[in-house]
Amino acid sequence: MLLRHTTALEIDRKALTINPAKTCQPVGAMFAALGIHGCLPHSHGSQGCCSYHRSALSRHFREPIMAGTSSFSEGSSVFGGSANLVQAIDTMFTVYKPEVIAVHTTCLSETIGDDLVQIVSKANEDKLIPEGKYVIHCNTPSYVGTHVTGYSNQVAAFVKFFSTATPKKRNVINIAAGWMEPSDMREIKRLTTVMEARTIMFPDMTDVLDAPLDGHYKMYPTGGTTIEDMKLTGDSKFTLGLGQSCTEDACIKLDNKCKVKFEMLDIPIGFKATDRFLMSLSRHANVPIPQSLSDERGRLIDLISDSSKYLYGKRVALWGDPDTLIPLVEFLVSMDMKPVYVVTGTPSKYFDAKMPELLKDIPEAKFKSGELADMFRMHQWIKQEGVDLLIGNTYGKYIARDENTPFVRFGFPIADRPGHNYFAKTGYEGGANLVKQIMDAFLDHYDRTCLEEKVEFQL
């Protein structure tokens, strides 16, 4: 047994997190910053933070992840990291020539109270920021919130530093994208193109974290929201925020700053969330939903119907982030499955409100968010009463093997399988991809473990 020390017996834990279902803020800020074209993220703290975050993102995306660090010493921890950051800004603009440096803090620089506004203005006074280039920043103390909070803070910083309202409004809809794969973003952009709606997505990881292999390394890949587009978000007529915990803050800031109204939506995972996304886009962009999308929807419903016998009533345990768990749970329920255990380390009032609503017909379901909502606890629940399927990041493989349970990888990090940045889970096609993965997991498991006489030729 891999997790041989996990038993069904829960104790009243108050302090010890075991096998977390979250990580810390800065990695989210680094990830979000990669979605701006020509942006070099910068970690203001110890070298290890930057190294760990780059490694985690590289393992997940299997793509280059570039970022700088202030390389704090004990001296800078005592006297402040101002000199380090000023030096870093000079070095990075000289050697790596980004359009924008996106500085985020760490628990170290936050604890000593480094003032980024003052440090960046010092760099500016010293003429270390070349004409037309930018240094933006956000605060991401690791001891507040989670990686999701860091993503949210970075996206809000884009709005704060770039979005500008001019008298000329444009017939464009902003799409503030929550934490998802470039494939998911690509699919959402495809849907908006099919709808013939004009949109600006920010951040945008397509053509950044799914870049082609052509023999030429580009430190700043072709994708990412351009700074020009980011400025124009202030002139758009409306914003759709996809994922409450990742983008609501940015949407509110954009409303306050540029008077661009917004609507919060779930990330379009599953047909219901996709329906809502398309209807909202149709309404606000004033474009019809074409027949081709009704057909895409119909194909997904057809696939679910073909698979229904295997999905109905299946108990599922999930862990991950609120913004993806909410539509995912809704999708599972809409396929008559039973998400019985749902865990996220990210505190979220929205999650806490949505779960009882989505799970109202499954009285045995348990969910938990925030501190001590970890995978150890979820595993203990599984030990108490098993599940038919696990959906979550790579750390689930240890539970899957110990409990001999089918497992579908979803979320961050997926360090042990390729392709998740290529195949979408959003939209109707992404829904179909997800149904296929679930069915393959069930049936491959069944075919390998059932009695010989039970091996079936047909579905």
Place this chain on the structure above:
Amino acid sequence: MEKKIKKELDLTNFTDEVVAAYPSKVGKKRAKSIVINDPDSIPKIQANVRTIPGIITQRGCTYAGCKGVVLGPTRDIVNITHGPIGCGYYSWLTRRNQTRADKPEMENYIPYAFSTDMQDSNIVFGGEEKLKQAIREAHELFHPKGIAIFSTCPVGLIGDDVHRVARQMKEEFPEVNIFGFSCEGYRGVSQSAGHHIANNGLYKNLIGNNDNPTRKHKYAVNVLGEYNIGGDAFVIEDLFERIGVDIIATMSGNSTLEQFETAHTADFSLVMCHRSINYVAEMLETSFGIPWAKANFIGADATAKTLRKVGQYFGDQELIDRIEVVIAEEMETVKTAIAKAKAKTEGKTAMMFVGGSRAHHYQELFTELGMETLVAGYEFGHRDDYEGRRVMPTIQIDADSRNIEEITVVPDPTRFNPRKSEEELAQLKEAFDIEFNEYKGMMTDMKKGTLVIDDLSHFEMEKLIELYKPDVFCAGIKEKYVVQKMGIPMKQLHNYDNGGPYAGFKGAINFYKDIEMIACSTIFKQMKAPWENEAFVTAEYVFN
């Protein structure tokens, strides 16, 4: 057909090429870390100095060196990270140190991450109470024999005293060995400071606690600085079982508390990764009289040499004979494997930038494949890892290294027992050229005119590849996909790209196969679409 190294490269201009691109002060500093090697007159290289902010370094932090590298691979200690959630999360199962607890009742905490998950209130009001409570909960849930506490950056800043907490909790749970490490990320200049802090902690809290090791054979050694990445330590254990020598402690791949506690009963310490564990080797020598020698199990010849060293050290003809039998058995398959791989690899070039020993060790394997290492460097090495321990007295200790605790080690009053007299050691050196308590560094084994670069930056890596186009580039996960986007095969030498084991004879064969695979892999030839390779004659249909 004997292929020649494909190009006679002149690497001397590299320093000028890169230095010019940096801000002038930065360039001056970097120039000292880039040297052209001459094994006959080893030049001085700048190493183990603080990385310039913003330069994009490979390096990590002190916590990573202490918790991630040295203590992480031990399977029966509950390692609690005291800090916000990230540090514990990123060091959770990310280093591929395999563990095998053969029986279900044996402990294995490796698949678990334990953290106090400090929140802002803990930063403001202190985190010691939460840490104590976390230890109580770990005890209640798991009843481990040992609990270790690892400090992250904010812990040192807010003044939480993890050592005091450890003492207090030990009073509460006297049967559990509880100890802490002040391995905040900002200490030192790289992972290296964490290794040193971990070594000190092992000596203070574990080594020497138990005089009754589990013994099977007449002779016993320690294998130090072997972390069982991809199962390397398993291969080494198997070899020692076959030659009939006990390994008392492997530090620290698949290790247990008992192994650390009894390490002082071994008669000889073999040091694999000099950088990360040389302090423990020294302490075992000073305190208990156990000599150490540099060992290398990376490469078939190197493995044979290391095993022979063990035979020569103990001077027992039966042991020597057994070792020769094992070497002869293994070398037969090794030779076939080399011949097969070499047909594809001979004459090719490699560059490697890893660790504090790996960039040296893996040159052996490439040499066996007929490949030349053009450029190499460490991520967190010191000058002694490059130039040899002879330079240690001349190394200037700067402010970044001065704050790492130096512990005073004295001979143990009752258990100090020199395993070999000075004369015996001198005889062994004379007869077999075994260097005791010595490491000659990487540069002595590299050819004249090769390039050595410490703490390589991203910019320098790009330039190296652009200018010299190696056939394989070796580094870690952060470099992996950058290099491959340039169309150059990349071999990770931290996690072996999920391959390995690479140690010993069997490991060497795995490595030959993997490099042969890289040399034969065709996908990089497909980077251009056919229509991009040739001029198309275009024509148009005319519809009317």
